[in-house]
Amino acid sequence: MAWKRICEATEVAENSVKKFEVDGVPILVVNYGAGFRAIPPICPHMEEPLEESGVVARCVLTCTKHLWAWNLQTLEMQGETERPLKTYDIKHENGVILADIDGELTYDFDSEDDMDDDFFK
Amino acid sequence: MQITVQAKSGELTFDCGQHESILYAGLRQGVPLPFECATGTCGTCRARVMAGDIDVQWKQAPGAARLKPDKGDILMCQTRARSDCVVRVPSELAIADAARPAARRGIIRAIRRLTKDVAHFDLHLSAPMSFQAGQFVVIEAAGVAGGRAYSMVNFAADCERLELLIKRKPGGRFGDWLFDELQGEPAVQVFGPLGRAVFRPAEDRNIACIAGGSGIAGMMAILDHAVQADHFRSHAGALYFGVRTLADAFYLEQLSRYVAASHGNLDVVIALSDEAAATPLHAAFPLLKLASGMVHAVAASEMAARDRDVLTYVAGPPVMVDSTIRSLIAGGAAIKDIRYDKFG
Numbered sequence: 001m002a003w004k005r006i007c008e009a010t011e012v013a014e015n016s017v018k019k020f021e022v023d024g025v026p027i028l029v030v031n032y033g034a035g036f037r038a039i040p041p042i043c044p045h046m047e048e049p050l051e052e053s054g055v056v057a058r059c060v061l062t063c064t065k066h067l068w069a070w071n072l073q074t075l076e077m078q079g080e081t082e083r084p085l086k087t088y089d090i091k092h093e094n095g096v097i098l099a100d101i102d103g104e105l106t107y108d109f110d111s112e113d114d115m116d117d118d119f120f121k
Numbered sequence: 122m123q124i125t126v127q128a129k130s131g132e133l134t135f136d137c138g139q140h141e142s143i144l145y146a147g148l149r150q151g152v153p154l155p156f157e158c159a160t161g162t163c164g165t166c167r168a169r170v171m172a173g174d175i176d177v178q179w180k181q182a183p184g185a186a187r188l189k190p191d192k193g194d195i196l197m198c199q200t201r202a203r204s205d206c207v208v209r210v211p212s213e214l215a216i217a218d219a220a221r222p223a224a225r226r227g228i229i230r231a232i233r234r235l236t237k238d239v240a241h242f243d244l245h246l247s248a249p250m251s252f253q254a255g256q257f258v259v260i261e262a263a264g265v266a267g268g269r270a271y272s273m274v275n276f277a278a279d280c281e282r283l284e285l286l287i288k289r290k291p292g293g294r295f296g297d298w299l300f301d302e303l304q305g306e307p308a309v310q311v312f313g314p315l316g317r318a319v320f321r322p323a324e325d326r327n328i329a330c331i332a333g334g335s336g337i338a339g340m341m342a343i344l345d346h347a348v349q350a351d352h353f354r355s356h357a358g359a360l361y362f363g364v365r366t367l368a369d370a371f372y373l374e375q376l377s378r379y380v381a382a383s384h385g386n387l388d389v390v391i392a393l394s395d396e397a398a399a400t401p402l403h404a405a406f407p408l409l410k411l412a413s414g415m416v417h418a419v420a421a422s423e424m425a426a427r428d429r430d431v432l433t434y435v436a437g438p439p440v441m442v443d444s445t446i447r448s449l450i451a452g453g454a455a456i457k458d459i460r461y462d463k464f465g
Contacts (some may be wrong), residue, residue, distance in 0.1 A: 046164075046187065047187075055447055055450040055451050057450055057451050057452070057453050058453055062450045062456060064443060064446045064447045064450055065443075067446070067456045067459070069456055078456065079456045079457060082212075
């Protein structure tokens with residue numbers, strides 16, 4: 001358990017994303033109006049940088065490259081999205097956003113790309 | 122040769138000839154392989170060769186940039202089989218609901234220049250083709266490497282004469298050939314129809330089409346079909362057509378005819394990115410509106426003002442498509458209500 005300060009809540013405008021680095025770990029903070037999320041800064045589909053391709057509207061984060069999307073409240077996958085978002089636990093204290101960072105969260109692109117045998121089961 | 126495709130949903134085998142890509146061989150036999158552009162740019166048809174000999178046609182294809190060739194990764198649209206092969210695809214095999222694509226021969230006729238860098242031509246097919254408005258074909262000409270995708274401009278059932286549109290780009294080999302070198306009425310190879318951004322009147326939706334430059338081609342087919350089906354008697358339609366200057370706009374007579382046949386329910390707006398619109402309506406074609414600005418911004422502000430349930434089609438250069446998708450999503454559009462085929 002290591003709560004670390006990411007940013008002031010006011011640094012990320014409503015319905016937008018912003019990338020920060022905390023102790024060498026890149027983190028994307030998403031402000032969806034009703035709350036915040038802290039996630040790895042790349043799309044789990046094809047490693048698109050979400051700071052450029054991510055759009056937040058109506059509580060949904062969409063990677064505009066291939067339209068993978070997630071509900072930010074429930075983390076439910078939308079449409080043809082095939083992989084869940086990973087998230088850091090966060091808390092919002094005195095206008096500051098803190099995340100529980102215990103090493104960098106990453107997506108395993110290799111096993112997807114490698115198309116291992118267990119991928120077909 | 123036999124190609125066996127392994128996917129999450131199971132395994133399928135189909136025949137593949139010596140001179141066709143694995144993708145085209147599968148598609149023409151009704152195998153629902155994953156793909157979007159079919160010309161090497163998007164990367165959607167990536168697969169891994171588990172066994173067999175292959176021959177990669179375009180090794181520098183932009184869609185292959187993220188592949189791992191040492192592990193046997195290929196783009197199926199750029200790869201021919203040299204023996205029986207086993208390939209894996211990372212997605213499920215979707216169910217094909219459109220007409221199966223097939224290889225045909227075509228003859229290019231009646232090329233006419235529309236602007237300084239855009240031309241319209243007819244392609245007479247060796248056998249009629251059924252397609253849905255919004256779809257495209259891939260053309261290969263002898264002596265010009267690689268295939269180019271062109272969306273149909275017209276719509277008809279069992280169509281023998283496709284109308285297509287080409288924009289000449291600096292260094293574009295096919296454009297140079299068609300504009301400058303072409304003699305007589307040359308024969309080309311045609312594969313299609315392809316593409317998922319299709320219009321079906323039976324879906325019973327209001328539609329909006331956002332096109333940049335030559336992306337207008339497929340939108341013309343959508344409007345053609347909509348007018349033939351009298352879709353605008355009971356549904357609203359809008360076309361936002363982005364060009365640099367008024368002199369770069371074309372198909373204005375045909376667009377005026379579509380507006381005239383729409384019972385007042387089709388709005389056509391020409392968005393000029395590099396000059397101010399001198400009048401709110403086109404001086405020579407007063408059924409067409411003019412606006413100043415990038416087409417994605419013009420469309421976003423007009424669509425926001427309408428607040429209507431609408432299915433939106435997007436086509437044009439990759440940068441224009443990306444900005445349009447962004448502004449549609451940011452404006453609250455649901456992803457299921459946006460249709461486009463990715464070429465970049």
